Amino acid sequence: MKTIIKYITAIICVSIVSSCGDEFLTLTPKDQLTDLNFFQTESDAQQALTGVYGQLQPNQTYGVSIDAADIEWAMSGDLYEMDGSAARIEIHTLALPASNTKIRDMYQQTYTGVSRANFTISRVSQMEELDADVKEKILAQAKFLRAIYYYRLVNYFGGVPLVLEELDASSEMEIPRATAEEVWAQIETDLTEAIAVLPETWEGDDFGRATKGAAQGFLAKAYLWQEKWADVVRVSEEIINSGHYGLVENFRDIFKEENEANEEIVFATQFRGGNDGEGSNIVYRTAPRGAPSEFTGSGAWSNFVPQGHWVNAFEKDGSGKIKDERYWDVIIGPGEPHQDMPDFVMPTSVPDGWSKTGYITTKYWQKATIGMSGVNAPVLRYAEILLNYAEALNEVGRSAEAMAQVNLIRQRAELDAKSTALGKDAVLDAIFYERRMEFIWESAGAFSDLNRRGRFIDFIRENRPNFAQLNVDSKPWLQTQPILLPIPREAWERNKALEQNPGYTF
Secondary structure (H helix, E strand, O other): OOEEEEEOOEEEEEOOOOOOOOHHHOOOOOOOOOHHHHOOOHHHHHHHHHHHHHOOOOOOOOOOOHHHHHHHHHHHOOEEEOOOOHHHHHHHOOOOOOOOHHHHHHHHHHHHHHHHHHHHHHHHHOOOOOOHHHHHHHHHHHHHHHHHHHHHHHHHHOOOOOOOOOOOOOOOOOOOOOOHHHHHHHHHHHHHHHHOOOOOOOOHHHOOOOOHHHHHHHHHHHHHHOOOHHHHHHHHHHHHHHOOOOOOOOHHHHOOHHHOOOOOEEEEEOOOOEOOOOOEOHHHHHOOOOOOHHHHEOOOOOOEEEOHHHHOOOOEOOOOOEOOHHHHHHEEOOOOEOOOOOOOEOOOOOOOOOOOOOOEEOOOOOOOEOOEEOOOEEEEEHHHHHHHHHHHHHHOOOHHHHHHHHHHHHHHOOOOOOOOOOOHHHHHHHHHHHHHHHOOOOOOOOHHHHHHOOOHHHHHHHHOOOHHHHOHHHOHHHOOOOOOOOOOHHHHHHOOOOOOOOOOOO
16 A cells, blocks of 8 residues: 655655564555555554554664664763764764754654554544454554654654644644643553553464553653653552563573563564565674674674673672673673674684674674574563662652662672662662663663663763763753754754754754
8 A cells, every 4th residue: 555644754655564573564565555445454454553563663763773772872872883974973972963864864764653653543443344342452552652653752852743643735744843741641641542452462473562561661661751750650560460571580581582472571673584674684783793604694784882881880799700690691702702602702802893892792693694683672671660660669768669679680680689778869870770781772771761860961971981072061952951852954844843952953
């Protein structure tokens, strides 16, 4: 089906029946479909929903490249960007011009997800012959997806144009920004409505779809941003008490392609290996450039590598050896073997082309990959649910219980438990330390979490060795709370009703 979808930044031709991940989202393309004859059957409605899921896959949305690596972990300074492209350097150095192409692409692709969700909600709602239960579940999934696309936008840009209807060629395109409060309110509405309908689990080919727990998890994250601590506690306890989630005993096993249906993954972007458009290039971005192809497969770029100061932040034993199992499960450094391919050993003197810092993360590089990777991108893990819960518990005066959650994470990492008698500030520091060591190269734990609590500048002052070169005091966009990314210039060129965020120019 081909339909012209007009959204905030452009008039874009979007195929709603695009590809989208593992088998439950795989489609057979159909020719000669139009808006008038497409929404006739359940299959048509499911294919439209597949298009909404499909927009999770791009690197610009929830594919753990631009979101998790370029923005989250490069801005916090714990990942180093090897390729040195101008757009990445701008982000890494916190220059953040409105012309930055990575930020532009993320904004546009996320709005494409919103557009697809609106289209699906509009058209499926009008299908009178569709089974009521099927319709409810499709609409609930589309609302969940619209909510997490808007979550991404308000997280990075603050208030943005809030569009909830299908747009066409006659729609008004000069749409001003809503307030951040209005966007958060809509996210809460969509997620609450989704929670009332979504199942707790999906079986068989439906594995990977949005669940009640995933919607609750994002609702808790939305509450965190708004400092609605009691609501975070309530929703987190509902997730925990559901009994559907837990911490996987071995940290590395969380990410393995053959173990994707594990109890820790609350929601993930689905990929399937091969060359059919359903895969990810995450292995290419991870494996060391120039290493033997028998270990890397058909490509290795080592775009993002862990910084030495992040590695040095791991807790060590009396001999100076890292004792945190998270390091040994997903990182290799000089002279260390790959966890799943022990015949691959990092040289004691690591070539600059492999890694400028001497380290590689192997969360997503598990084997040599011919073609694209089928490793899923984690979006929300149970470990984050627990740390979000801990943060809220600490704010409502239940700090001892908060540290109990933190100690669950530490126990899995084979670290000693910390005292449950710590003061409120020390508990918050402990929570953020675990975020930092737990979520490297995931969408949690770095810039956004630090930013929402006003901790980002203090963090990089303390932890980025190049802090003095960042010239933070001369960059007015870094003086706001929260820090916002610039509204892209190309978005403004198409919608002059947009106002720029403080400190930036178009």
